[in-house]
Amino acid sequence: MIENSLVVLNSLSGKKEDFEPLNPGYVGMYVCGPTVYSNVHLGNCRTFISFDVIYRYLRHLGYKVRYVRNITDAGHLENDADSGEDRIAKKARIENIEPMEVVQHYTVDFHQILEKFNTLPPSIEPTATGHIVEQIEFIKKIFDAGFAYEINGSVYFDVLKYNQTHHYGKLSRRKIEELIHNTRSLEGQSEKKNPQDFALWKKAEPQHIMRWPSPWSDGFPGWHLECTAMSTKYLGDSFDIHGGGLDLKFPHHECEIAQAQSVHINPPVKYWLHANMLTLNGKKMSKSTGNNILPMDIFTGNNDKFSKPYSPEVVRFFMLQAHYTSVLDISEEALDASEKGYQKLMDAVNRLTKINPGKKAGAFNHEQWQKKCYAAMNDDFNSPVLIAHLFEAVKFINRVVNKDHPIDESQLEILNKMLSTFIHDILGIAPMQKSSSSKEEILHKTIALLIELRNNARNDKDFKTSDRIRDQLLEFGIQLKDGKEGTHFTLN
């Protein structure tokens, strides 16, 4: 294991704390995954990229990390306050397809986009519908502890009763009195005892197709419950890191704490980490106002927000140029700057491989530089500061290339090793990929060039060369066909 002094900003205390896992050498990390009823949101991608870097860095430090990220495929209602339709069931009803078709389609989309962003898959990716039994068992435990009640086949968590012995609102720093005050206007609309209470199990209306039998009714679990049931199943009653977007802090994460703490003595999570929002052109992203863009539309350039496409590598690099706890604004100007920065970084990495070291060292303290890079990541995964240090190395490399500075073997070795480690392994920034369409383009251009060379050879009566081109291409599965309008080819 690498010696480290990692500190993380714990949302629970609001302070930076030394990172000491519950079991030395092992880390349990749970991150709330997507509700798969629509294409993955760019803001969500920022959250998952942030936790991908955290996962990568913890592994780099030598921890054995179990990373659990769920798929919400049932139970997430339109309105977080237990009202409205199930988001997936609604989409299925509108499009007249099975709910599992909705789930399958958007789960595939989610995985494809995250793969383009070069994120590593989690160790376990459990689904809510795959853990109905565990959720029912957890509700029974909350009943036994005295914090659940049933009304008309639905089960609710009694927040006021819980708050008598615990603190509901400790993560989001809310007081129960304020919550009561803020929700008073909703009273009388719901069957709940108090508007602050939240659903653990909802009885399904006759038209609701996503339903499971339970001791209380045929119905479905509450959204908050799945994360508690699945995190405790795979990581234990207490685990190290719980992550998610800042918008999930309240009520989702607050409810998760209440559910777990109502049946277990110890707090469920040691470090709560929250990734901040992504805005677009200075405004909150929202489907209803149209200030919204899908990741795929950025990659293809098929959108009305930016005048050109940006690759997933550039977008990822752009996101990591801000600390995960700060608000980040995406705009054409910012993406252009990141594209230039990314290119500069990649050019330097490529140039480095072609440099031959000399006997004399250049004016670059490579050991100090390496320490600074680690110090940045140890300071709550501060990727923008790390990137600034990487550019110090870029400056030195460019001077070496321009023969302004010498470089010795040990400098070259550290730079080669650490740049690759920090850029590729920790920040997860891949080298520029040729998209499949441009690969095809290159193939077509190459064959066209060979056809031209063959025709020139034939005109010069150099049949040895022209036959060789034709036969060799055929061996590669490319057949040339001569016709009245010139030579065409087919790929076998």
Ligand SMILES: [Zn+2]
């Ligand atoms: Zn969750």
